[in-house]
Structures are given as structure tokens and as C-alpha cells.
Amino acid sequence: xxxxxxxxxxGTGGQGLILAGIIIADAxxxxxxxxxxxxxxxxxxxxxxxRSEVIIGDEDIDYPKVxxxxxxxxxxxxxxxxxxxxxxxxxxxxxxxxxxxxxxxINGAVVYKIPISMTAKEEIGKxxxxxxxxxxxxxxxxxxxxxxxxxxxxxxxxxxxTEELNRKALEAGxxxxxxxxx
Amino acid sequence: xxxxxxxxxxxxxxxxVAEGALAAGVRFFAGYPITPSTEIAEIxxxxxxxxxxxxxxxxxxxxSIAAIIGAxxxxxxxxxxxxxxxxxxxxxxxxxxAMAEVPIVIVNVQRSGxxxxxxxxxxxxxxxxxxxxxxxxxxxxxxSPSSVREAYDLAVRSVNLAEKYRVPVVLLMDEVIGHLRxxxxxxxxxxxxxxxxxEPDVGPEKYLPFGAGDQGVPPMANFGSGYRYHVTxxxxxPKGLPTNNPVVAEKLIKRLQNKxxxxxxxxxxxxxxxxxxxxxxxxxxxxxxRSALQAVKDARKEGIxxxxxxxxxxxxxxxxxxxxxxxxARAVLVPEMNLGQYRLEVERVAGERTRVxxxxxxxxxxxxxxxxxxxxxxxxxHDARS
Amino acid sequence: xxxxxxxxxxxxxxxxxxxxxxxxxxxLSSLLRxxxxxxxxxxxxxxxxxxxxxxxxxxxxxxNTLHTTHGRALAFATGIKLARPELKVIVITGDGDCTSxxxxxxxxxxRRNIDLTVLLFNNSIYGMTGGQYSPLTxxxxxxxxxxxGTIEPNFDVADLARAAGATFVARSTxxxxxxxxxxxxxxxxxxxxxxxxxxxxCPTAYGRRNKMKSPADMLIWQKDNAxxxxxxxxxxxxxxxxxxxxxxxYCKEAPEYTELYDEVIKQAMGQVSGSVTSIxxxxxxxxx
Numbered sequence: 001x002x003x004x005x006x007x008x009x010x011g012t013g014g015q016g017l018i019l020a021g022i023i024i025a026d027a028x029x030x031x032x033x034x035x036x037x038x039x040x041x042x043x044x045x046x047x048x049x050x051r052s053e054v055i056i057g058d059e060d061i062d063y064p065k066v067x068x069x070x071x072x073x074x075x076x077x078x079x080x081x082x083x084x085x086x087x088x089x090x091x092x093x094x095x096x097x098x099x100x101x102x103x104x105x106i107n108g109a110v111v112y113k114i115p116i117s118m119t120a121k122e123e124i125g126k127x128x129x130x131x132x133x134x135x136x137x138x139x140x141x142x143x144x145x146x147x148x149x150x151x152x153x154x155x156x157x158x159x160x161x162t163e164e165l166n167r168k169a170l171e172a173g174x175x176x177x178x179x180x181x182x
Numbered sequence: 183x184x185x186x187x188x189x190x191x192x193x194x195x196x197x198x199v200a201e202g203a204l205a206a207g208v209r210f211f212a213g214y215p216i217t218p219s220t221e222i223a224e225i226x227x228x229x230x231x232x233x234x235x236x237x238x239x240x241x242x243x244x245x246s247i248a249a250i251i252g253a254x255x256x257x258x259x260x261x262x263x264x265x266x267x268x269x270x271x272x273x274x275x276x277x278x279x280a281m282a283e284v285p286i287v288i289v290n291v292q293r294s295g296x297x298x299x300x301x302x303x304x305x306x307x308x309x310x311x312x313x314x315x316x317x318x319x320x321x322x323x324x325x326s327p328s329s330v331r332e333a334y335d336l337a338v339r340s341v342n343l344a345e346k347y348r349v350p351v352v353l354l355m356d357e358v359i360g361h362l363r364x365x366x367x368x369x370x371x372x373x374x375x376x377x378x379x380x381e382p383d384v385g386p387e388k389y390l391p392f393g394a395g396d397q398g399v400p401p402m403a404n405f406g407s408g409y410r411y412h413v414t415x416x417x418x419x420p421k422g423l424p425t426n427n428p429v430v431a432e433k434l435i436k437r438l439q440n441k442x443x444x445x446x447x448x449x450x451x452x453x454x455x456x457x458x459x460x461x462x463x464x465x466x467x468x469x470x471x472r473s474a475l476q477a478v479k480d481a482r483k484e485g486i487x488x489x490x491x492x493x494x495x496x497x498x499x500x501x502x503x504x505x506x507x508x509x510x511a512r513a514v515l516v517p518e519m520n521l522g523q524y525r526l527e528v529e530r531v532a533g534e535r536t537r538v539x540x541x542x543x544x545x546x547x548x549x550x551x552x553x554x555x556x557x558x559x560x561x562x563x564h565d566a567r568s
Numbered sequence: 569x570x571x572x573x574x575x576x577x578x579x580x581x582x583x584x585x586x587x588x589x590x591x592x593x594x595x596l597s598s599l600l601r602x603x604x605x606x607x608x609x610x611x612x613x614x615x616x617x618x619x620x621x622x623x624x625x626x627x628x629x630x631x632n633t634l635h636t637t638h639g640r641a642l643a644f645a646t647g648i649k650l651a652r653p654e655l656k657v658i659v660i661t662g663d664g665d666c667t668s669x670x671x672x673x674x675x676x677x678x679r680r681n682i683d684l685t686v687l688l689f690n691n692s693i694y695g696m697t698g699g700q701y702s703p704l705t706x707x708x709x710x711x712x713x714x715x716x717g718t719i720e721p722n723f724d725v726a727d728l729a730r731a732a733g734a735t736f737v738a739r740s741t742x743x744x745x746x747x748x749x750x751x752x753x754x755x756x757x758x759x760x761x762x763x764x765x766x767x768x769x770c771p772t773a774y775g776r777r778n779k780m781k782s783p784a785d786m787l788i789w790q791k792d793n794a795x796x797x798x799x800x801x802x803x804x805x806x807x808x809x810x811x812x813x814x815x816x817x818y819c820k821e822a823p824e825y826t827e828l829y830d831e832v833i834k835q836a837m838g839q840v841s842g843s844v845t846s847i848x849x850x851x852x853x854x855x856x
Binding site for chain 2: 578581616633634640644651672836
Binding site for chain 1: 548
């Protein structure tokens with residue numbers, strides 16, 4: 001079996017995580033890989049929780065859902081409480097400390113705590129781009145997609161006139177990840 | 183990298199349906215918003231006028247299917263899209279299209295039911311309704327894709343079959359495939375087979391809009407083309423005029439059935455994996471077939487001789503194929519996101535020759551490969567004992 | 569005159585299915601006279617009917633004819649008209665078909681102001697099923713499903729059409745058949761949604777239960793109770809209480825749906841020549 005990554009991006013509705021998942025999946029295709037993106041709706045959707053799942057691989061992807069993510073982004077306390085236990089052994093968990101204050105004990109996964117939404121709000125001036133900050137951080141930390149492909153995919157899917165804002169947000173996420181990697 | 187981008191792109195299942203329909207020549211869409219099919223209407227609203235086609239949001243689903251029947255009679259390939267509650271409302275006019283032999287395609291992106299159910303959750307609960315939802319006897323063609331690319335292909339094929347056989351065709355999706363985004367490489371326009379309805383080759387005086395012997399498909403003249411004729415949901419003679427004559431009635435209803443039953447070789451499509459030596463056949467369709475394929479691969483690694491049979495045409499039922507598979511299999515496993523609707527049909531055909539076992543979930547989430555694998559192990563163990 | 573109209577009929581379909589004394593034949597005759605007056609091309613005219621006695625007329629007419637499901641004629645007709653705006657589309661329907669089971673389609677077709685002409689045969693009853701009350705049956709009338717008299721107020725379908733957005737509304741009776749012919753012709757010529765309500769007699773299922781024993785009684789009732797709009801405008805609501813106001817009731821110019829859609833097409837095609845990028849950009853509902 002070739003290289004395979006399963007990502008779950010979770011938080012609250014309105015944080016733009018569905019679009020973030022689409023952009024990662026698109027970037028993976030631009031990298032020449034196979035990818036699949038789905039939204040999972042369960043009873044938790046009623047609580048306002050949102051999750052977007054992406055599988056990236058070199059081979060065919062049969063079952064399209066993610067049960068044990070090896071990359072887990074949590075951008076709300078509710079999402080963290082719900083999904084932290086699902087993480088795959090050896091996986092990576094990225095926590096937005098703006099909204100997640102209590103972390104359960106995580107065994108067998110590396111946890112990166114970064115203020116994603118705060119960075120979007122204070123450095124970029126618009127919290128709405130928190131999802132793009134998260135994309136930059138995910139790409140830098142996990143390397144699941146190339147920076148070049150991610151930038152292309154991002155620019156292909158955002159409203160005209162917001163290119164500069166989004167580029168800055170991606171850059172800020174990348175830099176934010178550097179602070180915890182070194 | 184740019185070459186790859188041109189060929190492969192990330193596409194959503196509902197988007198693929200819209201693109202496939204457009205590629206097949208659809209230029210009219212009437213619909214009513216309903217989750218999880220609404221993206222199809224939204225894309226059609228944007229794309230159709232760019233191609234000189236027409237989009238209209240009707241007041242309800244009954245009006246939507248009525249409008250596409252009208253547009254099709256006027257000579258324009260037409261489609262609508264809906265989900266369970268809307269599909270229920272459309273049934274009477276699906277029967278009308280069958281009786282009046284009007285080519286239309288109805289996309290049903292299945293969601294959990296009955297009633298409002300869970301609007302955003304997948305299900306496969308409309309399998310029987312798609313076959314038997316109307317009153318009276320008539321054939322239907324129902325196709326069910328398992329991937330985004332196949333959603334595109336089957337959308338094209340649905341339109342082609344509707345035009346060729348002058349029947350309503352149901353493209354039976356599920357929420358998983360409708361909302362799934364995956365990498366697809368679309369065929370170039372030159373690679374596509376596009377079928378258009380056969381128009382009459384005789385003058386208006388000799389034209390019989392519903393005359394085609396005992397099994398044929400009559401040529402179809404479009405409204406406004408100079409062939410004036412009557413279209414009705416009443417039993418009608420070859421000229422289209424209403425009658426209560428029992429001989430005419432029987433001949434008509436049997437012809438409607440025969441024109442499909444006698445062309446199964448042309449209509450049926452299916453795929454298989456590891457069926458050659460399979461002792462346990464997993465029969466699955468739609469999104470569930472993806473979990474089933476994974477389960478079959480995993481079972482093989484454990485030494486269980488499992489295979490997957492996946493009908494892409496659910497109705498007419500692949501009677502011959504299922505019968506043949508049952509000859510050699512010790513068991514047929516039928517996973518479905520319903521309480522066993524298609525399994526009933528498999529049992530009817532295969533039940534006397536082999537064991538038919540269901541794996542059924544109605545909780546609004548896709549059945550997992552693990553659940554199917556567990557069932558495979560169970561069947562395997564059972565067979566090893568006996 | 570009859571000879572001239574025969575070319576519009578499928579004569580092999582006769583005798584028709586209507587009862588002796590039924591007014592539907594008079595309405596049909598007015599329709600054909602109007603069509604003849606306008607010299608409509610039979611090949612380019614579509615007649616769409618619903619379900620009921622009057623809707624059956626579609627089968628008798630030598631045009632492109634469509635006999636649809638109950639109540640849905642306007643929805644089918646909308647599809648035909650939008651797909652091929654160059655066709656003349658005339659809808660023949662009854663009071664039950666149009667205003668009960670088809671009521672929703674009626675108000676929405678009117679709202680869109682799509683260029684359809686609706687000829688509503690109002691006989692105040694469900695005739696084909698044997699005399700049940702419809703939304704146009706007046707109160708205190710007898711019907712098989714109102715054996716003690718109707719208690720539901722009826723629609724004034726002309727007011728309903730106007731309120732919903734119809735741009736041509738007229739009414740006549742089978743007694744005033746020449747006027748009916750003229751109004752149908754006007755309705756067909758009008759660009760937009762037009763309603764012509766034809767008050768017609770159902771002696772079998774309505775008249776004999778409601779003190780109008782013969783077909784002639786019903787025509788006399790129409791004659792005695794119809795008031796032309798010009799005269800009605802001088803009368804008080806009290807004086808008009810039991811009356812039928814006939815004539816051209818309402819007419820205005822307004823944008824027509826299929827013409828507006830042609831503008832949409834022009835706009836959309838204009839965008840194509842600009843810089844529209846791949847539509848794969850359609851993402852989720854949230855923005856980045």
C-alpha cells in the first residue's frame with residue numbers, strides 16, 4: 001500500500017472548514033495524487049459542529065470516509081472533545097488555542113497548539129480567513145500537500161479581489177507552524 | 183503540473199450529474215430545491231442559459247416533473263433532480279411519462295426517510311419506490327452510480343436510454359455520492375456516445391405516434407414539427423386516441439413492458455471484482471459498494487474468497503447474472519442502507535440456490551468496510567462449520 | 569360556418585362524450601371560432617388539458633394536443649412554452665382541475681406572467697365524477713358531497729388570477745357565446761398570462777340538483793344574471809351580490825416570462841465571452 005493520509009478538519013459551522021477540505025483535496029490532485037473529500041453529517045451537525053474529511057493517496061480510494069484520522073484539526077472545544085479520541089497512532093493533532101482550552105490526554109499522537117483564529121483576527125485583521133491560516137499550518141506541519149499546489153488550489157476557489165488577503169493568511173499559517181516546529 | 187490539472191479535477195457528485203446531463207444534450211431543467219440534490223439545480227441555473235438552454239424553479243416537485251415532460255414533448259432533452267419527499271410527489275407523473283412514452287430523467291439523491299427523515303444523511307431507502315412507486319404496470323430503468331466519474335457517465339447514459347426507449351429513467355444517487363468530491367478525468371466530447379430520439383421518417387398522414395408492433399419503440403415527433411397528434415395518460419390506440427378496447431389496452435401495456443424486457447443486453451451494466459473463484463459474493467450498489475469493495479479486498483487478505491458484484495442498473499433487475507452467481511456461491515451478502523429492499527429481490531432469484539444474508543443500516547451513515555468484513559467473517563465461519 | 573371549423577376537429581373522435589345539454593360544446597365552438605379568426609397555424613399551436621369533462625376537449629381538436637394529469641395542465645404547459653416560446657399554448661381546464669388540485673400551479677403560472685391562455689370551463693361542479701362540489705361552486709348549492717348544501721365560500725377566479733399576477737382576465741358565459749369568442753381571441757393575442765373564464769352549464773350534475781331542471785333553464789339563468797363590466801361599474805356591491813360580471817375585466821402590459829428568460833440567456837452568454845473560469849470553483853457554502 002502506498003502513501004495515504006486521512007485528514008479530519010473539525011470545528012463549528014461558519015469557520016470555513018468544508019472549503020478548507022476542498023482546497024486540500026484540490027491541492028493533492030495538483031500534486032498528482034488521488035484525493036477525495038466529504039462532509040460527514042451525524043447527529044453532531046445539529047450542535048453546530050462541522051467536519052470536513054479528506055483522504056489523499058497514490059492508489060484508489062474505496063471507502064470515502066475517515067474513521068481514524070492521522071491528521072486532525074480541531075477549531076472548537078466541542079470538536080476537540082468529540083474527535084480527539086479518534087486520532088490514529090502516530091498521528092498529528094493541530095489545536096486552535098483560540099477556542100480550545102481544555103485538552104484531553106492524547107496518547108501516541110503529536111499535538112501542536114497554535115492560536116489560529118487569533119492570528120487571523122489580529123495579524124490579518126479578519127477572522128474569516130482562519131480556515132486559510134489553518135491550511136498554511138497543516139501544510140507546513142504535515143507536508144500532505146505542497147505549498148505551491150496549495151496556493152494554486154486556494155486562489156482557484158476564493159472570490160475575486162481577496163487574493164492578497166488569502167495569500168497573507170496562508171503565509172501567516174505557515175509561519176505560525178514554524179514557531180512550534182523549531 | 184498544469185497538464186495534470188487539465189485532465190484531472192476535483193468534482194462533486196451532484197456537479198458531475200449536471201455536467202453529464204449537459205454533455206448528453208440536456209437543455210431544459212425544472213426543479214424544486216431539496217437537500218441533498220440542490221447543487222444540481224444551482225449548477226443548471228447557472229450553466230443552461232449560457233448554452234441557450236432553459237432553467238425554471240417550479241412551485242413544487244409535481245410541477246417540476248410536469249414541466250420537463252412538456253419540454254421533452256416540445257423536443258428538448260429534459261431533466262429534474264430531487265430527493266425522497268419530492269420523488270414521492272413525482273410518482274403520478276412518472277407514470278404519465280411511462281404511459282405517454284415521453285423521454286425524461288429524474289435524479290433522486292436519496293436521503294434518510296421515511297418522511298422528512300434526516301435530510302442531510304445518506305440512505306438507499308428508495309430502491310423499491312423507484313421500481314414500484316407509480317400505480318399500474320410499466321417498466322422503469324434505474325441506474326445507481328458508485329463514484330463521481332460514474333455519476334457523470336450514468337447521467338449521460340440515463341439521458342441516452344430515455345431518448346432511445348422513450349421512457350422515464352431514474353438516476354438513483356445517494357447523499358454520499360451526491361456530495362462526495364473526488365478526482366475525475368472527464369471524457370472528451372468526442373468520446374461520448376450521445377443518443378437522440380428517433381423522429382418519424384413518414385409523413386404526418388402515415389405517422390403512428392404510438393404504433394410500433396408488439397415490442398418496438400415508436401418514432402417520436404416533437405410538438406411544432408408538423409405532426410399533429412394526441413398525447414394522453416389514458417389507454418390509447420396507435421394514433422394516441424383514448425380507448426377502452428381491452429385488446430388495444432393489453433397490447434399497449436405489454437408493448438411498454440416488452441420494449442425494455444427484450445432489450446436487456448443493451449440496457450444492463452454491471453461490474454465485478456474477484457468473482458471468478460468467489461465463494462461469498464457481496465452484492466452492493468451506490469456508495470455502499472465502495473465499502474463492500476474495501477471489505478472484499480480485506481477479506482481476501484484473510485483468505486476468505488470473497489468477490490463483489492455491483493449492478494449499475496438496479497432496475498430492470500439483473501436476474502440472469504444474479505442467478506448465475508448464485509449457482510457457484512455459498513452465500514450472497516447484500517449490504518444496503520435500508521432494511522433489505524434489494525435483498526428481497528436477490529432472495530427471489532437466488533434464495534433457493536444459496537444463502538442470502540443482509541447487512542442493513544438505517545442510521546444515516548455509510549456502512550463501513552469493517553461492518554461488511556465482520557459479516558463476511560461470520561458467513562465464512564458458518565460455512566466452515568457446516 | 570360549422571363546415572369551416574371542421575378542419576380543427578378530429579372528426580373520427582365523435583360523437584363526443586358530453587351529456588345532452590352540456591355547455592362545453594358551446595365553449596369549444598367559441599374557442600375554434602377565435603382560433604379561426606386569428607388564423608392560428610394548427611402545427612404551431614398546442615392545446616393542453618387537465619382531467620375532467622372539459623379537459624377531454626383536447627382529444628377532439630386537431631392540433632398538437634396533450635391530455636395531462638389532474639390539475640397539472642398549467643405545469644406541463646409551462647414546460648412546453650418555456651422550451652419553445654414560438655408555439656402558441658392554450659390550456660383548457662375545468663373549475664375543479666384549475667382551482668382545486670391545480671390551484672397552486674394556477675397562481676404561480678399567473679405570477680410568472682408566462683404567455684399562456686387559460687380557457688376555464690366553469691360549470692361549478694365536478695361533472696365527470698358525478699357532481700361533487702368544487703372551489704367555484706357557490707355557497708348553499710347542492711352537490712353529492714354537499715348533500716345539505718355547500719358551506720365553503722367559493723373563489724372568484726377572476727379576482728384570484730388578477731391578484732396572483734395575470735395580465736389579462738375576462739369572463740363570459742355560454743349564453744354570451746359571441747362575446748366569449750371575442751374574449752378568447754383577445755386572450756390568445758395578449759402577451760402574458762391570460763385567463764378567460766367561461767360560465768358553462770352542467771345540467772346533469774349541477775342544474776338538476778339546483779333548481780335548474782333543463783339546459784334551457786341554465787342558459788336563462790346565465791342571461792338573467794350576467795352583467796357587463798361597463799354596467800357593473802355603475803352598480804353597488806349589494807346589487808352585484810348574485811350577479812356574474814362579464815366582459816374584459818382586467819388587462820395590463822407587463823414583462824412576459826419567456827421574454828425575460830431570453831434576456832437571462834443573453835446576459836449569461838455575454839459572460840461566456842468574458843473571463844469565466846472553470847466551474848469547478850463551486851465549493852462549499854462557506855467562504856475562505
